[in-house]
Amino acid sequence: MGDTILEMKHVTKKFPGVIALNDVSIDVKKGEILGIVGENGAGKSTLMKVLSGSYTNKEYEGEIWVNGEKQSFGSVSDAKKVGIEMVYQEVNAMYEASVAENIFVGNLPGKGWVDYKKLYKDTQDLLDQLGLQISPKTPAGALNSGQLQLMSIVRAMAAHPKIMVLDEPSTALTDSEVDILMNFLENLRKSGVSCIYISHKLEEIFRICDRVTIIRDGNVITSGDISEFNQETLVQGMIGRKVENMYVKSKHEIGEPTLEVKHLSVPHPTIDNRNIVDDISFTVRKGEILGIGGLVGAGRSEALGAIFGELVQGVHKEVKINGKEVTINSPKDAIKAGIGFVTEERKRTGFIQTMNILQNLSLISLYDLPKKYFIDRKVENEKAKAIFDRMRVKAPSMNTMVVNLSGGNQQKVVLGKWLMKNPQILFIDEPTKGIDVGAKAEFYKMMDELANAGVSIVMVSSDMPELISMSDRIIVLSNGKITGEFSHEEAAQASIMKAAIANQ
Structure with a gap:
């Protein structure tokens, strides 16, 4: 590992009534893989949105330094210009377009027309580097969720990043696809590319990371070489208890x-x-x-x-x-x-994003609530509150929008919706x-x-x-x-x- 390539110093990010990040500092060395762990809602993704330019320099306090130079990101493209690439858990793809077109979108080869011969060759070279056995001509819509995630990683690699950030990259991957990802990250490390790896799968953190930083409630709890931790101490640091x-x-x-x-x-x-x-x-x-x-x-x-x-x-x-x-x-x-059904894709089929917790909890049970001309809102509120408390949903109130909750709390609301219906x-x-x-x-x-x-x-x-x-x-x-x-x-x-x- 070489010199420090990235420093985020004293980053504080506030939302109305909430301090999402409180004086957070991290650093990454050249060719290093830094693991960042913490519960949902701890501030990991917020920190990465600051790093990637999703939050502009006017929306937070603190400094970002890349290769010894202080940066000021007004957009995602500003972060990309200094070599920072993000791979998100939620895949963003053009499903009708080919794998090659998805990977090189915005940077297709050719002048005035697309040079498809070069496009497919360049894509095949990248796919070979990752060990992904799919054709560059395959429509993205024909890929399974794991292949789509790996395609997103190839797309980030095509930009020749200096720092690659992977946010829960293995959620949709099979064991064999995780092996492909791990081999790829090992090769990136050898080539001098730095990575930030965010994952709830602690076995992956121990398998691939050089160092790890624990974030809890918007604060850095501790950082150190991966050898200084075991699964028990990581979990204890993440949640504050055994x-x-x-x-x-x-x-x-x-x-x-x-x-x-x-x-x-x-x-x-x-x-x-x-x-x-x-x-x-x-x-x-x-x-x-x-x-x-x-x-x-x-x-x-x-x-x-x-x-x-x-x-x-x-x-x-x-x-x-x-x-x-x-x-x-x-x-x-x-x-x-x-029968009740807690589906795999909670954001697509588990809850309605424009509704709050109360409305989502009541969704399946509306016909069961007492009513004459209108639903008895008092009864609805009482029944939903009983589930809200039973599920221990972390939110200021049931008026909180579900989309603003952490993944774990969203899942509690999805399960709670069915419990309110009392399925057998x-x-x-x-x-x-x-x-x-x-x-x-x-x-x-x-x-x-x-x-x-x-x-x-x-x-x-x-x-x-x-x-x-x-x-x-x-x-x-x-x-x-x-x-x-x-x-x-x-x-x-x-x-x-x-x-x-x-x-x-």
Whole structure:
């Protein structure tokens, strides 16, 4: 590692009534990977928005120095000019355009026309550097979420950055794609590019980072070489207390079958005459947490979506609830039958961004509230407040806009919306995606409480420790087929992975 390439000195950023960053200072050396960790809402993303020019120099106090020169960013383009590139967790892509056009958008080769031969060659060179085996001509819309995220990293690399900032880059990646990312970052380090790596996945912080900085409540708690920390001390620094047991799971009293699914088939979204879920059957019992494992693209989310009535075209299924056959052709039918669904993409399908916490919590239950001509707002407020308090949502009030909450608190509101409806069956797709360690422990505790209260839970998870620790039973999908089933006692990472790659 070389000399210091970046210094952020005494950065303070205030919002109305909130100090998001309080006199924060960090530094990064040339060829170094600095990990930044903290709970959602700690100030990590705000700090990076300052660095990337998303917040201009008039919107915060403090200084930014790059290569020994003081900088003053009035826009994102100003930060780019000195070699700072951001890779965000939320992928921004032109889905109709090719991978190559997405990577070189704003800088397409050619004079007056696009030199596609050079464009595809330059793109292929970058894809090869990352080890990403997709064609430059592939439309971005045909890529899965992991490939889209890796494409965003290639796009940042195409700008030849001196400092690359990656904000939760592995959230949508499979284990093999994480390996690709880690190898790529190792090569960047060797070439002298500096990186700031933000992640809730602490195993990645220990795997790739040289140093780590812990931020809590807008303050730097400590910084040091990664060798000075272990997972326990990192977590304690992030949340200000010890987490004795991350995975809160008691022994559930499992009852009679609540949900029976037979002969479920779902057409593949992009491949004609092929099913992404192919004639599977399974049962979930009262008070049971059934985990569904498998690789991305195995059909796990599609299976839940089809049962819930989100996917209908070409779907075949037989569904029984409490022994009685039910017809579900829409989410409305599923909700009426007692099923709730915490979806994977909370910002797209979990809550309405223009509504506050109260409105989002009440959304599913409006028809259940007493009313004559108008909804009884007093009852609505009382019921929502009970859920708000039960979920321990960190917000000034229920009038706070959900979009302004941290990821963990947004997820609490999404779950709370369904709890207000009191479902007997709850689907949860990637329950802790993009949320911090403290919020994860709270979410697991809530799942355990629900199962103990007799709710049947079906959980899709790509997080292997989460899947193994929280499930009473696990089924594994591979290429749309069930290729393994394990009790909680039988479940092991090797056997689940073996089942996940079967049928490939």
